[in-house]
Amino acid sequence: MELGIVQQDKLSAGTTFGRLIKQRAGFPKRNIVGLLLGALALTGCNLPAFGAFRGATTQGQNEFHLWQGFILTAIVVGAVTWGALVYAMFRFRRRGDQIPKQTHSNLKWELIYTIIPILIVIGLFAATYVSENEITAVSSHPSLRVTVVGFQWGWKFEYPGGVDIVPRGANYPTLELPEGETTTIKLVSNDVVHGFYIPEFNFSRYALPGVTNYFDFTPTRTGSYVGRCSQLCGLYHAEMLFHVRVVSSAEFNNWLTSQQQKVTA
């Protein structure tokens, strides 16, 4: 038992508690998503993005749908609260010197504004719980394993066959990923804490010294994306960029083979 660290087996998709619920009540995982985000999934693409990226991986899209659900709830709650505030401000502005009725409490309304938020929170938690398990799930048979090393101040990507992609001069390194296939990233750091962050994948994870992190990307769209360091790591934190290039599976295999040949040559 390490101080400050929860063992990996307890963190994976089915936590003890999660398993318990599933066994006891036959936890209707998909049904809950269906209930909460069903309507959303139907119209999901027609809804605005509310400023966020739609996600270029299945994991990122999962997050994006959760984001849409949350932000819609937020807009409703915000509108009700601000609406009540603005109404109270204008309706009950001072009109004279008479003393208003001295109301101390109203049990009915107090219960309403306690219970409704609790129900909203339970709903949000259920959606979160399902989504976070799907996003953090690590495949046991990924089609590719890449080790990412964060260092001051750059990134190193280690592919199978001894292929190491490192920054060269002023050129940022590029993380090549095959489209439609699941890649497991092993993330480590040997100096300070870095944040491995790809905005368009809607994902970031710390590269922590002393901890090895695993997570999956399943890109759904070819293209070039920017990657950044999100956690302050010293002087050149701002310049710790990298590129992400998602290419078709065939193109990726050609690229990897040619890189592997360069290593052996």
Add this chain to the structure above:
Amino acid sequence: MKSERGVYMLIGIFFFAIMVIYFLWSGEAGGSVMLFAAAGLGIMPGLYFSWWVRRMPLRPEDRPEATLAEGSGAVGAFPSNTIWPFVLGMGSALTALSLVFGAWLAVVGLSFIISTALNVTLESRRGGSI
């Protein structure tokens, strides 16, 4: 004193429950120890207060119908102006800064702290103006 006890006990019991859940679920030691300490912070004074609740009549500030007259008499002894908290503060700061600038500062700082200890004692006996 019942409400005071309630505040402490509520905090203590809440953190104890959270600690048990957290420890059983995560098995992580660091957070569990901190939650345990937080539970102790509530339960220890809570028990002390419960001990007194049974042995003490209600104080005037605990009775809704108490009159101001019941609170008359000496509330407590309050010091008038004194320079020694300032000297103690400077002494503590210099001692702390010796961690940065070297042990010689601690000599100055500790001498301030010791002189405060002596003088506050004397001041209390004398009657406490500067």
Add this chain to the structure above:
Amino acid sequence: MTIIDEEIGAPHSGQAHHDEEPKGVLLWLTSTDHKIIGKNYMYTSLVFFIIAGALAMLIRTQLFAPNNHFVSQQTYNELFTIHGSMMLYLFAGPFAFGGFANYILPLQIGAPDMAFPRLNALSYWLYLTGGISMLLGFLTASGAAAFGWVSYAPLSSATNSPGAGPDLWIVSIMLVGFSGIFTAVNLVTTTFYLRAPGLTMFRMPIFVWNMLVTGLLILIAFPVLTAALIMLYADRHLGTHIYSVAGGGMPVLWQNLFWFFGHPEVYILALPFFGMVSEIIPVFSKKPVFGYKGLVFATLAIAGLSTGVWAHHMFTTGTVLLPFFSALSLLIAVPTGIKIFTWIGTMWGGQVEFKSPMLFVIGFIVVFTMGGITGVLLASPPIDFATHDTYFVVAHFHQVLFGTTVFAGFGGFFYWYPKLTGRMFREGLAKLQFWLIFIGFNVTFLPQYLLGLQGMPRRIAEYLPADHFTTLNRISSVGAYITGFAFIVWMANMWISWRKPIPASANPWDGHTLEWAADSPPSHHNFEKLPPIRSQRPVWDMNHPEAADHKASHNGTRAGNIEKSEKSR
């Protein structure tokens, strides 16, 4: 009620010493009066606030243009580190529990002073020297600390952050931490032992409740921080390896310890200001606070939950139990929501008067509601993965913290300014200041939400033109300058009020609680005469006997009560 100045074994008679009170600097150095210490705290923390605000202006100037070289990257890292550290450790907390609580809390419970006046004075001096130590970092050869206010290990190790600046930062936080602990001991003891007769716990003003809970939270959180800092210092200079992998330690332990302090700290900063809001809204609505008990239990619930959510700052570390921490973090929205609805409920059916303290408080509710809602978004780990350490988070916590400390804080400042100084401020200038801050603040931080969603990480000194962050950053910087200008208006207001005083009466706002029964400013041991305490609002009962709170439960008339209390003296 009698108060004796300390005279244990005194040779002279029990004559009060305050007749011969020293003046000027000597008073400042030697006073143990909670009012003087409270004012010292308030003025000192406002000076730190202005300095930290000036640092923010430099930060926004650096970010005004892509690839900007207004300051070097090293300087930029120092700027945001000290900006954050000063705002959180030296302004927001001490302004509330050092300044307001020290001054107002004993008055609101009818006490002559804090329970431990000498300890109170000591904690001010520790705070002042701690603050100066932090600023001293800028004068050292290696510069001030540059690892962010969170000081993550191992970036804060001796190898990665050498020099005296980081050590000064550590020592400074230790001193301020002890000052906070002493103040908390004082607040809790004062609340438990020095209340006036009849002022039961459930008649205390909400501000006192919030300060009590803040005090308890400080006692839970600050010792953890101090211990973590001592271990950090030991790692840097004494050869231990608590936070370094090389020696078998664990860097992420720092994050656990720090956030076990850090999240309660957020509520340590927020709760006192919630208390101020709960005092101001009833007074300017001419109603009692709505749902008093609900508010008290919401405060206690926030305190409890806030200590169980530390790892929601660590969702992306991959080492924490996501469902546990997201559940508790989401739950904290419930008591916070209760508070907001309670405040709206207090205004409901009242006679709401928009004097400047009330304006600031309304601004607070508007801003804080949005900050609280985005906090709910961040409590969901998947959404946190996408936005963690981006400007989305920066915008969120500025809405929460600026909302509380500046909007609610200046609401409280203007509300109690007549009590503190015996003078009125200029209402027009205060309103102008409010509108400038309200516009400036929103122009600064709303674009930052979008920046964060577009992937701009926080704490970066430069960005590229190709990132398309330029326009939003420009808008944000302009907003920051407007906000900065608002504080020049505030200083002008204070100057005019000082040079051309308008005397304030004892109770200019028709306040409800006991501090308005004292003179403005109150005399040495606060009260010549207390009104009888038969409800949560003794001064309201005295001034409005026809609508008094105690009528239902107590049949004594106003005249009868005063007669009784006069006889009792």
